Amino acid sequence: MKVRVCTVYVLAPPEQCKEWNGTREDGCRYAPETLDNLLQRFEEPSSMVRWDSPLFTVSWTDTDVPADDIWRAVTEGGVKPPNTGTQAVAKAPTDALRTLEHTSTSLVSALVSEQANSGSFGGTLTLTLSPTLKSRITLPPRNITLSELQRLKRQFVALHKRAITLGTTEKGSVDWSEESVATxxxxxxxxxxKL
Incomplete structure (x- = not known):
């Protein structure tokens, strides 16, 4: 959320926590077994850990709480940039996989057809994939076989299918339009x- 945070850790011995829990009258008292379980699983915050920093440790008996330092940390402290664990992942549209398959198959078909019709090997070709979509490709000076194109298509689709199903690792949003996939x-x- 890109907000400033700090951790205030109040140190109190387990016996004191159990005593406080036993005297609660607000209906929020833990069962003794539950409190024991919580105390056993509790991990003390550490200033070396990114999300615990800045860390202010105060004993439950201290009357001198560093309130000014805590206030400065919350109001003036640095805002930590989001990491990959906290960033929202750009989701692909629901028809992205169909677009990926359809566009790559159309391009392979157009490439094989153009090679067969022109009889030339290599150079720059303009392929018509649809009335509104054309792609330019530069080929090596040899005949590109259908099996080679299909192998490359399978690799390409497998590579991008992961981005569609698991969320992309690219920065920003990814364009899954036919034109973008063709490019x-x-x-x-x-x-x-290969040449």
Whole structure:
């Protein structure tokens, strides 16, 4: 949430905690077994841990609480940037997997068709995937086989399917439109087709 925080840890011995729990009259008293279990599992905060810092440790008997320091930490302290564990993950649209499969298959079909029709090997080709979508690709000076294209398509789809199902690791939102997928696939093919 990008807010300033601090941890105030009040030290009290387990016996004192049990005594306080036993004298509660607000209906929020823990059963003795539950309190024992909580005390056994309790982990003391540490100033070395990011989310516990800044840490102010105060004994339950102290009358001199560092209130000014706590107030400064909450009102003027640094705001820690979010890490991957706390950041919201950009979600892919529900039809992203279909778009990925359909667009990459269309591009492979258009590439095989264009190679067969033109009879030329290599160079820059403009492929028509739909009336509104065209892609330019530069091929090596040889015939690209269907099996090679299908293998590269499977690798490309597997690589991006993970981003769709698990959430992407790329910064910002990812564009899963047909045009974006076609552009990414063309770049992937150009980088992975061997001469």
């Amino acid at each position: 990414k696939f063309v770049v992937y093919l150009e980088e992975n087709m």
